[in-house]
Amino acid sequence: MMNSASFRSRAKICLRIFGVLTILLILAISGLLIAWGVRESGDRKILRDKYAALRARGAPVDNASLTRWYQSMTDATDVAAWQSIFLEMRSQEFSQWCTGVAGLDSQTEKAERNLIENTELLRRRIRELAARRVPIQFVKSFDSINTQLPHLQDLKRVQQLLAIEFHAALIDREPQTCYSTINAMLGVAQLCSKEPLFVSQLANIVLHEQALRTIHQAIEQDVLNEEQIDQLLRTMSSEEIALHRLPQMAQGERSAMIEVAENLVKYPGFDMTSYSERTPLELLVQTTNRDIVHLLEFYEAVENFDVWDIDVLQFQSLEHSKEIDNRVRSAETWEKTDWAITARLTPSVITMVEALLLNAVQERLIRTALAIRLYQKRFGRYPEDLESLKGVGFDSDRWKPWGGKPFGYRVCDGEVILWGTHPQEAPLTTEDPPQLDERSVLLDQQKKLHILFALQEASR
Numbered sequence: 001m002m003n004s005a006s007f008r009s010r011a012k013i014c015l016r017i018f019g020v021l022t023i024l025l026i027l028a029i030s031g032l033l034i035a036w037g038v039r040e041s042g043d044r045k046i047l048r049d050k051y052a053a054l055r056a057r058g059a060p061v062d063n064a065s066l067t068r069w070y071q072s073m074t075d076a077t078d079v080a081a082w083q084s085i086f087l088e089m090r091s092q093e094f095s096q097w098c099t100g101v102a103g104l105d106s107q108t109e110k111a112e113r114n115l116i117e118n119t120e121l122l123r124r125r126i127r128e129l130a131a132r133r134v135p136i137q138f139v140k141s142f143d144s145i146n147t148q149l150p151h152l153q154d155l156k157r158v159q160q161l162l163a164i165e166f167h168a169a170l171i172d173r174e175p176q177t178c179y180s181t182i183n184a185m186l187g188v189a190q191l192c193s194k195e196p197l198f199v200s201q202l203a204n205i206v207l208h209e210q211a212l213r214t215i216h217q218a219i220e221q222d223v224l225n226e227e228q229i230d231q232l233l234r235t236m237s238s239e240e241i242a243l244h245r246l247p248q249m250a251q252g253e254r255s256a257m258i259e260v261a262e263n264l265v266k267y268p269g270f271d272m273t274s275y276s277e278r279t280p281l282e283l284l285v286q287t288t289n290r291d292i293v294h295l296l297e298f299y300e301a302v303e304n305f306d307v308w309d310i311d312v313l314q315f316q317s318l319e320h321s322k323e324i325d326n327r328v329r330s331a332e333t334w335e336k337t338d339w340a341i342t343a344r345l346t347p348s349v350i351t352m353v354e355a356l357l358l359n360a361v362q363e364r365l366i367r368t369a370l371a372i373r374l375y376q377k378r379f380g381r382y383p384e385d386l387e388s389l390k391g392v393g394f395d396s397d398r399w400k401p402w403g404g405k406p407f408g409y410r411v412c413d414g415e416v417i418l419w420g421t422h423p424q425e426a427p428l429t430t431e432d433p434p435q436l437d438e439r440s441v442l443l444d445q446q447k448k449l450h451i452l453f454a455l456q457e458a459s460r
Helices: 002-056 063-073 079-089 092-098 109-118 120-130 150-172 175-190 198-220 226-238 242-262 280-284 289-303 310-330 333-379 386-392
Strands: 408-412 415-421 449-454
Touching (some): 002 289, 063 242, 079 120, 079 150, 092 109, 109 120, 120 150, 120 175, 150 175, 175 226, 198 242, 198 333, 226 333, 242 310, 242 333, 289 333, 310 333, 333 386, 333 415
Parallel strands (some): 415 449
């Protein structure tokens, strides 16, 4: 009897202790949830204020406002004309003309001549439209990261067609055709200058680099006259380069990412599982209001980067990336989810800045080469150094590459070499130029002006 009573007594005590512990656990969880809710509510108020501030200055904050913002910066006048060109270039007849053509399908000069002959009217229409240099309002429905951009691929084919025309004119030594084609390619690169997303601006950089390659060839092969070179320099100086559009891109990309962060279920393609420091908490909560606050702060910093000084911009982008990385690494386990999206996006933004910097330095190199050729046309000799380009109104100090050291320039026995380097290969211009190899040979083995740019893969 005594043992039974003692057992029941101990059981009651254990049940009471278990009950107390259960209540304490429930209170602790409730306290955490209340604290979490209070924090989320406070961060939501911060977000509402930030969204209101963005709207007040006309910045987009969702797909609908992004669409209106894009439409306010672009012109729909020529859309139908460009769509007609795209449809023609997608036709079976055009595909047949492209058979055997380098850059579209293959490599025979006869096939190129046939394509040029059959597309004379099409290329004339392209040149007329490109000459307007008006950012086009292509028909699209913005759906954040799911936005479709087929017109960019169409414009890439337009550039390829123009490049083929330029190649034939270069062989035939037709300065006017070479000049008008280059001008058209620069114009095509301006058509998407107001695209608001990083991915579309990366594609636009490709269009611009296609134009730079043709100018590169024209300079080396000495096919343009003094007036045409002078006008090209003026045209390039008057046009906004992609790097200077970084604040615009940051605003558009921020809007797209707000849409993702606020509606993760709607965008399954934005896979959070790739986040390397994913915690168990993130399995339950994919993002928090604080993460979105961090996201807005991140894009605000990018929007305020100095796009007019490439050395400062390079420093700012690297430092900002390090700051985000350090804050993520130092965050406590329960704070990791506050950086889930922001940490995921940082590398892509830094990659975008690097692409813009590289494109800007390539353009500076081409502008410098144009000025050298202009000097040679005007004075009958090459300049002794880049400082001498002031004689044709070109300030080489203003168009230096990164590091503040000028492009490399060498004149020896009537041969000129102008060179630059990739920042990941050499932070400053090297004392000696990259080796001349098959990459620098175009058509004329005896050309006297070599323009070299040491891309990262050059050392491999």
